[in-house]
Amino acid sequence: MAAAVDGNIxxxxxxxxxxxxxxxxxxxxxxxxxxxxxxxxxFCMFRDLVALSILAPVAYLREKRTRPPITRHLLMSFFFLGLTGIFGTQLLFLLGLSYTNPTYAAAVQPAIPVFTFLLAVMMGTEKVNFLRYEGQAKVGGTLVCIIGAALIVLYRGPELVGYTDLNFVANSDLSARSQPSPYEWLLLELGLDRFRLGVLCLIGNCTCYAVFLSIMAPVLKRYPANLSVAAYSYFFGALLMVGTTLLMTNGSTDWILTGSEILSISYAGIIASGLNYGLLTWCGKFLGPALVALFYPLQPVASAFLSLIFLGSPIYLGSVLGGSLIIAGLYVVTWASYRETQATHGVIPFLSQASEPFIDKDAPINKNSYQGDSGSSRSLSNP
Incomplete structure (x- = not known):
């Protein structure tokens, strides 16, 4: 059994x-x-409908005999998963991407673990003890990630790799519509240009995703049918997206799709939505939200590389420096969380300022100084 669990991890x-x-x-x-x-x-509406058309029948066939019954509380949870993880996350990301570029859109994604950590602290599900090195490392790593995200937004710097194509930049600065929509006019009147508007949308995308990950973990414990969770989430997300699209689109020209756009929607619906969200909910059962969020720093590297090859988008010094800080801070937070988990289970001792990390096992120990977050006392000699 343990070997099977390790294999799944x-x-x-x-x-x-x-x-x-x-x-x-x-x-x-x-x-x-x-x-x-x-x-x-x-784009978002068709993407969600394609993903739902794949997830719903697969979830029904694979989990129709194993999924628990649906309750009103579970339906409300599925609605919030769809609102944050499907509707809010995808729409804000698309808006942010249309006003920036793939490198910047991916560079902000590593902030998701930071927002998840901050949200968990505010909700009380994550505890920080400032008297232990693990707690100090969590706070310090979070601050480093925030500084890195701010550096990416505020400082571009010289080009390190690639070149600036003026035609590409001009096209990147245009939204998908030739004229700003009403909400864009309001923000532009407040002094926000399209790039800063895109950054705000990307930050909102990360916030919605952090909420989604925080809600998903307890939902999977009560309803361990991961494909059904993804399908129900996409049902409510697609429902919200269809209503919003009908209200926000003008004329029939918005609904005309070219061959390349249909290909993009197919990739987004089948791979980026159906397959990826199915994998996400399955991995969440074994890794938890913290470790799932840990993998998002891989996006800037892969996205910058693919953007350089296919779009000619240059890589700037600010992106490299900011991304490095985000990844460094993220791994500090992850290291601290891992040590706290191991110490809570008695595998390793807590690193407290009131004691040395290495203590003779026969020396007398004040057990009160090793109170864990769960409230149970532990000693180093008897884990």
Whole structure:
């Protein structure tokens, strides 16, 4: 049994790595479709409908005998998963991508674990003890990630790799519509240009995804049918997206799709949505939200590389420096979380400022100084 669990954990790690590569390809393919003029709302709606048409029958056939009964509380949870992880996340990402570029869109994604950590602290599901090195490392790593994200937004710097194509830049600065929509006019009147508007949308995308991951973990414990969770989430997300698209689109021209746009929607619906969200919910059962979020720093590397090859988008010094800080801070937070988990189970001792990390096992120990977050006392000599 233990070997089977270890095997599933290894498969989950590999699946999350592959998922980030698929997401990086989605960044590039979608940017091309947006620059060609596809409407963001129409793109999201068709993407969700394609994903739902795949997830729903697969979930029904594979889990119809194993999934628990649906309750009103579960339906409400599925609605919030669809609202944050499908509707809010996808729409804000598409809007942000249309006003920036794939490299910047992927560079903001590593902030998802930071937002997830901050949300968990505010909700009380994550505890920080400032008297232990693990707690200090969590706070310090979070601050480093925030500084890295701010550096990416505020500082571009010289080009390190690639070249600036003026035609490409001009097309990247245009939204999918030739004229701003009403909400864009309001933000532009407040002094926000399209690039900063895109950054705000990408930050909102990360916030929605952090909420989605925080809600998904307890839902999977109560309803361990991961494909059904993804299908129900996409049902509510697609429902919200259809209503929003009908309200926000003008004229029949928004619904006309070219061959390349249909190909982009197919990739987004089948690979980036159906397959990736199915993998995400499955991996969440074995890894948890913290480790799932850990893999998102792989997106900037893969996306920048694919953007350089297929779009000619240059890589700037600010992106490299900011991305390095985000990844460094992220791994500090992850290291601290891992040590706390091991110490809580008695595998290793807590690193407290009040004691030395290495203590003779026969020396007297004040057990009160090793109170865990769960409230149970432990000693180093008797884990």
């Amino acid at each position: 290894l498969k989950a790690h590999l699946a999350m790595a592959v998922q980030q590569l698929f997401f990086a390809g989605y960044h590039v393919i979608t940017k091309v479709a947006l620059d060609n003029g596809v409407n963001q709302f129409v």
